[in-house]
Amino acid sequence: MQSRNVKLDAGNGTLIVLLLITFINIAGFGIVIPLLPFYGQSFGAPAWEITILFSAYSVGQFIGEPLWGRVSDRFGRKPVLLLTVAAIGISYIALAYATDYYTALLLRLVGGIAGGNMGVTQAYVADITPPEKRTARLGLVGAAFSLGFMAGPAIGGLLVIEGIGTAGYRPPLLCAGLLSAIAVIGTIVFLKESRIHIARAEKQQAKILDAMRHPIIGQVLLTTLVATGAFSAMEATYAIWAEVRFDWGPHEVGLTFTMIGALSAFNQAVLAGKFVERFGEAHALAYGLVLAGLAMFFQIFMPNGAWLVGITVFTVIGLSITQPAISGLISLASTPEQQGALLGLNGALSAFARIVGPLIAGALFSTVSIDAPYIFAGLGMLPAAWLALRVGKRIKIQKTQLLHAQANTL
Template identity: 45%
Template sequence: MSGDTPRQDDNRALIVLLSVIFLNIAGFGLVIPLLPFFGKALDAPAWQIAILFSAYSFGQFLGEPFWGRMSDRVGRRPVLMITIAGGALSYVALAFAPTIWLAFTARFVGGFLSGNISTLQGALADITRPEERAGKMGLMGSAFSLGFMIGPAIGGLLAHPELGPLGFQIPLFAAAGFGLASAAAVAIFVRESRPEPKTGARVPQIEALREAFAHPVIARVMIISFITVSGFAGIEATYGLWTEQRFGWGPRQIGFAFMAIGVLGAYCQAILTGRLVRRHGEPRVLTAGLVAMWIGMGFQFFSPTWHVAMIGFAFVCFGQSICFPCLTALISQATPPDRQGEFLGLNMSNMALARIGGPIYAGQLFSLVNPGAAFVVTAILIMPATALALQIMRRTLRAA
C-alpha cells in the first residue's frame, strides 16, 4: 500500500466513489417509481402525491449547501458517512408511515440527509485534473444511471400494491439496505480527499451566492440547471400516474422502463460524454443535450402508443446524460479547489429548489389541465435554457 503512487490511489478512490454512488442511487431509484402508487395506497390525491416528491426536494434544498460547506470544513468522508446512513434510515421511517403527513415528514428528513451529491461531486473533483472533470463527471452520471437502472427494476418486482401500504415495505427496506451498504463502503474504503482549506474566515453563504450570480459562467449554469430541472421534476412526479392513465401501466412496467432507459444513460455517461466533450467542448455538448431533451418532450406528449413514448423517453435520457455532467464540470472548472463543495452545493441546492416547485405545478396541471401538460411546459422551459447555453459557448470561444 505504501508503494502506491498518487495516481493509483486516485484510481482506487474513483472506483470506490463510483461504487458508493451506484449503491446509494440504486436505493433512491428503487423508491422513486413506487411513490405515486405508495401515495395512492395512503388515499392521497394527485396533488399530495406530488408533494411527496417536493418534500424530499425541500429537504435537499436545505441540506445541499449545509453539507457542501461542511464537507469543505471537516472533510468529505465524515459527511458522506452521516448523510448516507441517515438517508437509509429515512426509508425505514417511510416504510412505517401510517399517514400521508408522516410520509411527508420522512421524505423531508430523508431529503435533508441525502443532500450529499455536491459532496460526492467535490470528492470526485478533488482527485481529478480540471481537463478530465467532464469525463469523470460522466462516469459519475453513469453510476447514477446504473443505479436507476437496477433500483426501479428491483422496486417494481418487490412491490405488491394490492396489499396497500404494507406492499411497499419490502422495497423500502431494500432501499435502506443499499444505503447502509454505501455508508459501510465509505467507512471502510474511502480516504479523505478534501484539499487543505485556506486560512481565514469562511465566506458567508449569501456572499457566496452573490459571487456565483456575478460569475458569467456559473450564473448561467445555475439558471440552466434550475429551469430544466424544474420541468423534469414535474414530469418525474406525474410519470407513473400519466403512464397508468395513458397505457394502463403499474409499478412493474414503470420499473422495467426505467431499467431500459438506465442502460442507455449508463452508456452515454460512461463512454459517450467524455468523448464528445474532448472533441467539441462542454458548451457545445450542453447545448446538444438540451435540444435532445426538447425533442423527447414532444415525442412523449404526442405519443399514440407506449412504444413512441419510450422513444421520447430515450431522447430525454440521452440529452440529460450528456448535459448534466457538463453543467457540473463547468462549475468545477470555474471554482477554486478549496471551495468546490461550496459552489457545487449551491448549484445542487438550486436544483433542489427547482424540484420543489416542479412537482407541485405538475400535479396541478395533471389534475386541472391535461395529464401530459408537464411535457409541454418543460419543452417551453428548455428553450431559454438553450439560449443561455449558446451564450456560454460564444463566451468560451472568445476566451479561447
C-alpha cells in the same frame, strides 16, 4: 491550516470504492422513485399531493446540499458521508411503516436533507484528484449515479406486492434501507478521510457570490435551474400519466426507469464526451436540451406504451448530454479550489428546481389536463437552450479577447 489525510491523486482504488458506494446509495434511491406515485395513492392522495411528496425530498436536498458541504469542510468528508447515508437508510425503513400521508411527507423531507450529500461526494473526488483529471472523474460519479438509478427501479418493480395497499411497498423500501446499510459499512471500512482544505464559511460565501456574478458561471447555473425545473415536471407525473393513458403499473414504470438509467449511464460514459468534444460544452448543452424538450413535448402524441418507451429514449439521450456539459462549463470557468463549492451550488439549484417543477406539474395535471405537464416541460427546455447558446457566445468572445491580448503583447 491544512489536513492532508489522502494525498492528491490517491489512485484508482479509492475512487472505485467511492463509485461503488455511490452506486449502492443511489440504487436505494432509485428503488423508491418510480414506486412513489403508487405509494402515495395507497394513502388516497390525489395527484397534487403526490407531487408534493416528490418535492419534499428536493426541499430537503436544497437545505442539505449547502449545509453538508460546509460541515464537511469543517469536520471532514467521511463523517458527513457516514451520517447522511445512515440517515437516508433509516428514513427508508421508517417510510416502509408509515401509517399516513403526512408521516410519509415528513420522512421524505428528512430523507432529502440527508440525501443532499452529492456535493460532499464530488468534493471527495476533487480532494483526491489533480485538476487535469477532475472533470473526467466527476463524470464517472455521474455514471455511477445512472447505474444505481438503473438497478434501483428494477429491484423496486420486482419486490413490490400489488393489491395489498401500503404494505405492498414495504419490501422494496426495506431493501433500500439495506442498501444504505451496506454503503455505510463500505464507507467505514474502505474510505479514508480526504479533506485537504479547511475553509472559513464567510470566505466560501464570498467566492460563491463572485461566481454567481461571473458572466459564464451565472448563466450556466441559471440554465440548470430552468432545465431541471422543466424535466422534474415531467418526471413527477410520468408514472401517473402512463397509468391513465396506458394502464401502466409499478412493474412497467420500474422497468422503464431501469432502461432510463442504463441508457443514461452508457451515454455519459461513452457518447456524451464525444459529443461535447465535437461541438463544445455550450453547444452540446443547447442541442441536448432541445432534443429532450422536443421528445417530452411529443410524448403526449404516443399511441401506446412501446412508442412511449421509444420517445423516452430521445429524452434520456438529450438529458445525458447536458450533465457532463454543465460540469465541464463550471470546471472551465472556475478555479480548482472553487469547483467543489460551485458543484454543490449547482446541486442546490437543481434541488430547488425539483421543488418547483413537480408542484407546477401537479397543478397542471389536476386542473388543466394530464398532458399539460409535458407541454410545460417541453417548452421549458427552449429558454434553457437559449441560455446555453448565450454561454457559448460569451466563451467565444472571451477567447477572441484573449487572442487579441496575446497578439498585442508580441
